[in-house]
Amino acid sequence: DxxxxxxxxxxxxxxxxxxxxxxxxxxxxxxxxxxxxxxxxxxxxxxxxxxxxxxxxxxxxxxxxxxxxxxxxxxxxxxxxxxxxxxxxxxxxxxxxxxxxxxxxxxxxxxxxxxxxxxxxxxxxxxIPSDIGQLSSLVELSFINGNFFEIPEGFFALNNVESIILRDNENLTTLPEGFNSLEKLTSLTITGSQGIQTFNRSIFGASSLKKLDLSNNNIGFLTTVDGIIPDEIGMLTQLTDLNLENNHINTISTRIGELINLKTINLSNNMITDVPKELGALTILDVLDISGNLQLNEIPEEVCTLEDLGAIIISEGECGDLRVSSEYSYIESEVGVIALFFIDVTLDAVIDPIFIEGDGPFDVDFGEIGFQIHEVNISDVLIREDTPDQVLVFESATQQFINGTNNLSFELISPSVPNKDLAEGRTYRVRLFNTEFSNVKTYLPAYELMVLD
Incomplete structure (x- = not known):
């Protein structure tokens, strides 16, 4: 109009x-x-x-x-x-x-x-253009899913750059030294480059880094030495987020305990066997994900008792005295529920309590109770094709998750008291396990159980 x-x-x-x-x-x-x-x-x-x-x-x-x-x-x-x-x-x-x-x-x-x-x-x-170093005002830089093989030396003349993302560049095989010259760099993401098999130690000299993501590479693939997180990581004292998932890392430097500003650590799906007790010095750590490290030993008590830790996600290990039985096994071919992470509900209450009347013993048939597991993380390595990604609801109507068996029992794991001495009104930690196979107990996550008045 x-x-x-x-x-x-x-x-x-x-x-x-x-x-x-x-x-x-x-x-x-x-x-x-x-x-x-x-x-x-x-x-x-x-x-x-x-x-x-x-x-x-x-x-x-x-x-x-x-x-x-x-x-x-x-x-x-x-x-x-x-x-x-x-x-x-x-x-x-x-x-x-x-x-x-x-x-x-x-x-x-x-x-x-x-x-x-x-x-x-x-x-x-x-x-990557050779004259990229002339972009003297550049603050944010992202190269994703390209065909380039290398990073030019001029890259490290970007004196004002704060964020760099190099993701899914499959042909990239080496990283030149020079990241330590990027004095304003606070966020560095180099992921999805399978040709990267070693740590670039100059990265640990970028002292302003707050976020470091080197996930989904191949670090440590060739030699076990390459899979060691080096001591130089202790130089990144400003770091708040560290993601090294899906590599071949086998050893964590004890100097990681010097990164007092860390809030999130993701070391999932590597080859780590031991968690250093020095992690217990990270007093503001909120999330620690070490799931998918299939040879993981017991986690030190210093780590488990971090007061501000919101979630600790593990798969074959427990905190302190809450250990997985030495008979533990996933036995993938026989049990459907084989890839659930153990989540310590004393640190992250993502699992609803189970309310059962009585004072034990707690050998409860699967069909007699209904309970839910909310937002349970599932391992990408061990997941079955027919297992849901996020939420599993265990009721009598969903017995297919354990191949139809009703042989589930509760095992008291904390505090350590005989079943007959359980006090009314108190909350205990129990573990649910499948007893169908006599040679092994197949454990599901730990739960809270309250004995009602």
Missing amino acids: GNLDNINNWEGLVIENNKLIGLSIENKGITILTPTINLLEDLTILRLKDNGLTSIPNELFDLKKLEELSLSGNSAIIESDDFLPGLFSLSNLKELVLDQFGIGEIEGIGALTNLEKLFVENTSLDN
Whole structure:
């Protein structure tokens, strides 16, 4: 109707002082971008995500005020000879997103000296540009699912970079020394590169790091020496989050106890046998995940008694005197419930109490009670294909999880008192186990049991 009174509320437009400064055309199926886009000379933000663009008109590069440009999700774009020179002439750019974008190189990007955020994901990029070190204003950098084999030396000239993500770059096999020169680096993620088989010790010299994620690599695959978390880790005193899951790590340096700011540690699915008691010095630790370390020995009492520990997730071990029986076994071929982590409910009350009347003994037939396990983590290594991912509800109607057996019993594990001496109104810790097979007790997680008045 020609009424432009509400233009400020139009979807995808940002109006300031009666000027169009922001335009978002995302997932609209646009295949051609009109050359007259250069008439929007005040644009500072242009987002063209997830369209079917096949080319970019040179006129777009007349928008010299652009500070944010997203061309992601346009994989059909065919580069012209003028594309990269035009792109790199946008000297005011602060954020550039090239995700699922038909581009094979970005050499020359060093001209964008005002760039603060660069996200390059799911492209056919063969190399990280050698002039990347010229991006002196860069704060956030992400290269995901690329084809490059190495990181150029110029990478370590990024003096202002705070966050680096290198994820799922399968061809990346080595990391050069130099991470310790990135003095402002607070978050480093290098994951999903199976060719990375050793720790890069210069990483431990990046003293400002708060988050370190080296998960899903192959660290320690070749030799046991490579699988040792080195003593240099003690230098990362600002670290709050450490993720080393899905590697071949076998030994934790005792100096990990010096990382007093750690809140989350994930060492799951490695080859760790012993947890150092020095972890008990991490007084603000909230989550410790060491599940999937199949040869894990008893966890030191110093770790189990951490007051602020919200969750400890383990699979073949228990805290202090709450040990798994030496007869413990998963026996995958015979028992359906074989991949549940033991969760210490004294540290993380994710499991509902079981209420049973009487004073024992507690040999309870499966069909006589109903109880629930909420949000139980399940091992990716030992999970059965027909086992749910997150929530298991054990009732008489769901006996298929234990192959139909009713041979379940309770075993008192804490405190250590005879069944006949259980006091009414008190809560005890028990373990439920399957007794169908005479040669082994197949344990499920520990539960709380309250003897009612």
